[in-house]
Every structure is written in structure tokens, then in C-alpha cells.
Amino acid sequence: xxxxxxxxxxxxxxxxxxxxxxxxxxxxxxxxxxxxxxxxxxxxxxxxxxxxxxxxxxxxxxxxxxxxxxxxxxxxxxxxxxxxxxxxxxxxxxxxxxxxxxxxxxxxxxxxxxxxxxxxxxxxxxxxxxxxxxxxxxxxxxxxxxxxxxxxxxxxxxxxxxxxxxxxxxxxxxxxxxxxxxxxxxxxxxxxxxxxxxxxxxxxxxxxxxxxxxxxxxxxxxxxxxxxxxxxxxxxxxxxxxxxxxxxxxxxxxxxxxxxxxxxxxxxxxxxxxxxxxxxxxxxxxxxxxxxxxxxxxxxxxxxxxxxxxxxxxxxxxxxxxxxxxxxxxxxxxxxxxxxxxxxxxxxxxxxxxxxxxxxxxxxxxxxxxxxxxxxxxxxxxxxxxxxxxxxxxxxxxxxxxxxxxxxx
Amino acid sequence: xxxxxxxxxxxxxxxxxxxxxxxxxxxxxxxxxxxxxxxxxxxxxxxxxxxxxxxxxxxxxxxxxxxxxxxxxxxxxxxxx
Numbered sequence: 001x002x003x004x005x006x007x008x009x010x011x012x013x014x015x016x017x018x019x020x021x022x023x024x025x026x027x028x029x030x031x032x033x034x035x036x037x038x039x040x041x042x043x044x045x046x047x048x049x050x051x052x053x054x055x056x057x058x059x060x061x062x063x064x065x066x067x068x069x070x071x072x073x074x075x076x077x078x079x080x081x082x083x084x085x086x087x088x089x090x091x092x093x094x095x096x097x098x099x100x101x102x103x104x105x106x107x108x109x110x111x112x113x114x115x116x117x118x119x120x121x122x123x124x125x126x127x128x129x130x131x132x133x134x135x136x137x138x139x140x141x142x143x144x145x146x147x148x149x150x151x152x153x154x155x156x157x158x159x160x161x162x163x164x165x166x167x168x169x170x171x172x173x174x175x176x177x178x179x180x181x182x183x184x185x186x187x188x189x190x191x192x193x194x195x196x197x198x199x200x201x202x203x204x205x206x207x208x209x210x211x212x213x214x215x216x217x218x219x220x221x222x223x224x225x226x227x228x229x230x231x232x233x234x235x236x237x238x239x240x241x242x243x244x245x246x247x248x249x250x251x252x253x254x255x256x257x258x259x260x261x262x263x264x265x266x267x268x269x270x271x272x273x274x275x276x277x278x279x280x281x282x283x284x285x286x287x288x289x290x291x292x293x294x295x296x297x298x299x300x301x302x303x304x305x306x307x308x309x310x311x312x313x314x315x316x317x318x319x320x321x322x323x324x325x326x327x328x329x330x331x332x333x334x335x336x337x338x339x340x341x342x343x344x345x346x347x348x349x350x351x352x353x354x355x356x357x358x359x360x361x362x363x364x365x366x367x368x369x370x371x372x373x374x375x376x377x378x379x380x381x382x383x384x385x386x387x388x389x390x391x392x393x394x395x396x397x398x399x400x401x402x403x404x405x406x407x408x409x
Numbered sequence: 410x411x412x413x414x415x416x417x418x419x420x421x422x423x424x425x426x427x428x429x430x431x432x433x434x435x436x437x438x439x440x441x442x443x444x445x446x447x448x449x450x451x452x453x454x455x456x457x458x459x460x461x462x463x464x465x466x467x468x469x470x471x472x473x474x475x476x477x478x479x480x481x482x483x484x485x486x487x488x489x490x
């Protein structure tokens with residue numbers, strides 16, 4: 001007998017707010033967190049803007065001495081995980097698991113240590129460079145912090161990491177491996193080396209003089225994505241475990257789908273994306289008509305938004321035109337491995353208030369993107385079933401489906 | 410027999426290097442696609458051109474870079490050669 005899985009806690013860290021309250025208030029009001037980069041000197045780069053978090057103090061969450069031995073992405077994940085645990089009002093026991101997604105792990109450490117190696121020499125490289133930079137550092141620190149000895153691992157599927165992490169965590173509970181999993185995604189990639197790589201790939205917006213209106217998903221004048229950073233976490237719980245504790249339930253996770261495009265290392269592919277969506281819908285056992293909202297991948301590149309629109313139309317047919325579809329990346333940028341997790345937290349908050357966040361900076365309709373993108377202003381929508389998409393580099397697709405909790409199922 | 414001037418020859422060697430093909434296969438009418446490349450390979454050629462000729466190729470020019478003649482046009486204009 002498969003178990004039912006519900007979300008009882010959320011935590012989020014983003015350029016428009018730390019914590020669910022601040023984040024949701026900014027998001028519902030269409031506030032942009034995109035600004036000129038301050039983490040390093042970007043003045044010589046093609047793109048000089050990002051969804052940088054400027055008000056986060058790691059020592060608010062982590063002992064100063066410990067924080068010094070962790071990458072920024074790890075700081076983010078610990079903070080967001082802590083918020084989710086508090087929100088769920090749960091005392092985690094050693095059977096609980098932890099599954100974390102990250103696109104680039106400790107890349108800030110990696111970048112900095114390479115620079116030291118090349119400028120000062122090998123003797124000056126940090127003795128903890130390896131455990132700081134490794135992709136699984138976040139999950140391991142979280143497991144140690146809460147004494148979690150249950151199932152867990154780290155997933156690195158680029159921009160889909162967060163969605164895959166929560167999807168796999170959902171499966172762990174559904175299949176009876178454990179009753180509670182702390183799961184989410186994190187990335188802190190606004191670091192000069194790798195950021196230069198994004199610039200060379202020519203996919204970033206160049207609206208350097210208008211950061212707040214730079215990222216324009218689905219709008220005809222979109223000129224690329226904007227990088228963001230942050231983390232999103234949820235507490236996933238087996239239904240009876242949550243009912244025993246008598247805690248509020250944000251939503252039930254009812255569907256998860258994953259697929260490969262098997263076509264190109266960076267370009268998206270509608271057939272591969274539709275496959276993930278189809279698997280998630282089948283897994284959820286719902287009718288297409290039941291989906292009220294799609295939290296899109298919506299990066300703001302010419303190709304992504306066009307292909308994602310095509311995918312939604314392929315899967316939903318005519319029904320696609322009556323679903324609200326929006327992109328939070330217009331406001332917080334693309335947080336890579338955190339994106340799917342922050343997207344899912346967004347879905348939980350949206351369901352709680354029956355409010356769909358807007359796609360801001362939408363100025364001009366694109367004939368190739370002709371769905372309802374909830375342009376510029378949030379909207380009141382009765383939400384019962386919502387879908388969250390992630391379509392990453394490497395052709396990695398992930399789709400999660402949530403349903404408003406109903407004890408009868 | 411096609412003849413290539415100095416700039417053309419340098420561009421030819423960059424394309425050959427980036428696409429890992431024999432220089433002899435690159436003709437004045439070749440497109441990157443003909444030579445087995447795609448948009449990502451074009452980006453690699455663009456980066457190599459920027460480094461070799463010490464030029465900055467804008468996104469507007471970058472999207473034009475699809476063939477040998479389009480590369481030559483951009484390089485000549487930006488280097489003034």
C-alpha cells in the first residue's frame with residue numbers, strides 16, 4: 001500500500017525576502033530582487049546584474065566558526081531547512097531523511113580556491129576546500145545538525161535539481177522507506193569564474209541599466225535569463241505522521257515525473273518535457289481539467305519560454321489557454337538548483353492564499369508564447385491542483401503536482 | 410583552387426580547431442552547420458575569434474555568425490583589416 005505524502009513546513013531564502021512571509025509578500029506584490037552585482041566586480045562583463053541576496057547573515061542561523069567552513073550555498077540551505085523545520089513545528093528523529101538538490105554545489109569556494117591556487121600557489125589553498133566545495137556538503141551538514149540518519153542523497157541535475165530532490169524525497173516516503181524527509185534545493189553561483197561562463201554562453205539579459213525590469217519571461221522583448229541565488233526547503237511527511245501531530249498541511253504531493261530530452265546539452269525539447277509532465281499527471285491520477293496553476297520554468301530566454309509554451313499546449317491541448325501560468329524568475333532570477341524547490345514553496349504559499357503570483361515585466365505579447373502568463377499583477381484564483389516545472393541543462397526535466405489536502409483523498 | 414588571404418586563413422584554422430575537422434574541408438561558402446557544428450560550436454568559435462583577434466563580438470554580431478563569409482565580415486569590420 002502506497003503512503004500519502006504531505007507538506008507541513010516550508011522555508012525560503014531569496015533576493016526578495018528571507019522567510020516565507022517576506023518572500024510571499026514581495027512575490028505577490030511583484031517586487032523584483034534583481035540588482036547590479038555586488039559580490040564581485042562585474043563591470044567588465046556582458047551581464048552585470050543578478051538576483052543577489054544582500055541581507056542574509058549566515059551567523060543568524062549557523063555558529064560563526066562553523067559558517068567559516070562552509071560554502072555560501074551551504075549557508076543558504078541550512079537557513080532554509082531551519083525555517084522549514086520550525087514552520088512544521090516538528091522534532092526530527094534519527095529515522096528522518098534529507099535529500100538536497102544543487103546545480104553547482106560549492107562553486108563559490110571552488111572559484112575562490114582556484115584563484116588562490118593560480119595567484120599564490122598550492123600552499124595557500126584552504127585545507128577544507130574539498131569538503132566546502134563538494135556538492136553533498138549541504139545535505140551532510142543538515143543531517144549532522146538534526147541527527148538525521150535516514151535515507152538521503154544529493155541530486156545534481158542543473159536547474160532541475162530542486163524539483164528532482166523533492167520528487168525523490170516524496171518517493172522515499174510514498175514507498176515506505178521513512179516517514180519524514182527534509183528536502184529542498186540550494187545554489188549560490190554569483191561567483192566571478194562561473195558567472196563569466198554564463199556570459200560567454202550568451203544567455204543572460206544585458207539590461208544592465210534596468211535591473212528590476214530586466215527579466216521578462218514570455219514577453220516578446222525578453223533578452224535572456226538573469227541569474228539568481230537562494231534556497232527553498234520543505235518538510236515532507238507521511239500523512240498519518242502529520243495527522244498524529246495535528247499540524248496544518250500546506251498540500252499533498254500527488255504527482256512526480258522525470259525524463260531526459262536526450263537531444264541537446266543546453267537547448268530544451270518539448271517532447272522530453274511533455275514526457276515528464278505526462279508521467280507526473282499519470283502518477284497523480286488526475287484529469288487535465290483539474291490543474292489550476294502552473295509554476296513555469298519560465299527563464300526568460302527566447303528558446304525556453306517558446307518551448308515550454310509548446311510543451312504545455314502539447315500536454316493540455318485547448319485546456320492550456322485556461323490555466324494560469326507564471327514565472328517567479330521574473331522577480332528572483334534563475335536560482336538554478338534552488339529554482340524547483342523555491343517554485344514548490346511558492347505553490348504551497350499560493351494555495352494557502354488562493355493567489356497566483358504574477359509574471360512581472362510583461363510588456364509585449366509574443367505570438368509564440370500565447371498562454372495566460374498572469375502578466376504583471378497577482379491574481380485571485382481558487383487553487384486545488386497546481387503543477388511546478390523544471391527543465392534543466394542536460395535535458396533534465398522534472399515536474400511536481402500538488403493538491404489541496406483533503407482527508408478523503 | 411580557392412585562395413585564402415591572411416585573415417581568412419587564420420579564421421579557417423580557428424574553425425578547424427574548434428570543430429576538430431580538417432582545414433581542407435572549410436571553403437569560402439561553408440556554413441557552420443555544413444561543417445557539423447551547431448549553436449554551441451558557434452559560441453566556441455566566437456570565443457576563439459575574440460581571443461585571437463582581441464575583439465569584442467556583440468550579441469547582434471554573434472547571431473550573424475553562421476558561415477565562413479559571415480565570420481569574415483564580422484572579423485574584418487571589427488579589426489579594420
